[in-house]
Amino acid sequence: MQRMKRWLLLLLCAAGPALAQPTGILLVAKPGLADPNFRESVVLVTRTESATLGVVLNRPTTMRLANLAPRWPGAERYQEPLYAGGPVMQQVVVALFVAEVPPSAPAFHVLPRVYLSMHPDNIEPLLERPGSAVRLFAGFSGWAPRQLEAEIQAGGWYVLRANEELLFRRDSAGLWTELVQKAQGARALGDFATRVATR
Numbered sequence: 001m002q003r004m005k006r007w008l009l010l011l012l013c014a015a016g017p018a019l020a021q022p023t024g025i026l027l028v029a030k031p032g033l034a035d036p037n038f039r040e041s042v043v044l045v046t047r048t049e050s051a052t053l054g055v056v057l058n059r060p061t062t063m064r065l066a067n068l069a070p071r072w073p074g075a076e077r078y079q080e081p082l083y084a085g086g087p088v089m090q091q092v093v094v095a096l097f098v099a100e101v102p103p104s105a106p107a108f109h110v111l112p113r114v115y116l117s118m119h120p121d122n123i124e125p126l127l128e129r130p131g132s133a134v135r136l137f138a139g140f141s142g143w144a145p146r147q148l149e150a151e152i153q154a155g156g157w158y159v160l161r162a163n164e165e166l167l168f169r170r171d172s173a174g175l176w177t178e179l180v181q182k183a184q185g186a187r188a189l190g191d192f193a194t195r196v197a198t199r
Contacts, residue, residue: 023047024110026166027054027148028158028179035156037087040176043141044096044162045148046108046116052143053108055085055094055116058172061138065127068138069093072120074127078136086141094140095123096167098133111164133168158183 027043038056045054065078068091085094098113107117117123118140126134143151151157160183169175 022109022111022114024114024162026160026162026179027152028160028176028183030156030158031180033156037141042172042175042179043086044110044116044167045141046110048108052145052148053088053116054141055096055137056083056141057167057169058175059084060172063138065093065136072127073124078127080136083135083137085137085139088140088142090139092118092139093123094118094137095126096135096137097122097126098164098168111162111167114164114167133164135168 023046025045027041027045029038029041029043031040033039041059042057043054044057045052047053060081060083063082065072065080065082066075068082069075072093082093084090094116095118096110096114096116099115100113102109103115103117103119103122105117105119105121107115107119107122110116115122123136126132152159158180160179166175
């Protein structure tokens with residue numbers, strides 16, 4: 001429990017007040033990636049100077065918010081499935097959402113209108129806005145300093161630009177195959193991957 005609280009405190013502090021420039025990219029697992037946590041996955045990743053984390057976009061579960069956070073206001077009414085965000089702190093709810101103005105509680109700025117947050121003050125109001133662009137995850141993915149850079153340089157991931165439409169696509173079943181084909185058929189993105197890996 002104490003370790004979990006330290007993780008949360010670190011990530012909430014790293015997220016800050018969501019005023020920074022967007023930092024979202026997509027990692028697409030290359031065919032043959034052995035890690036079962038990320039095999040055939042598409043991961044939205046964001047980073048600050050002190051944290052690199054993300055959520056897996058293409059692993060919906062049968063779990064509902066009421067199972068994970070039964071005391072949250074509106075949890076029973078939220079009937080969309082939770083997605084498996086990654087292997088880290090799977091008992092924590094993480095929200096990916098669209099907001100026209102930066103949220104007041106800590107959040108990671110992913111795209112111009114898109115934020116990622118695990119702060120209840122950001123998530124609970126989303127449950128009262130039916131039809132809004134929001135996706136909830138159980139847990140998240142995290143990397144130690146320089147770990148993600150090493151994985152990219154070792155050839156484990158394709159690196160693509162994220163876009164809002166793709167992040168909230170309802171049918172994610174064919175997302176990995178589609179993006180692998182896009183990455184393999186597009187012009188080499190080596191310069192972009194190199195910039196990401198060496199920032």
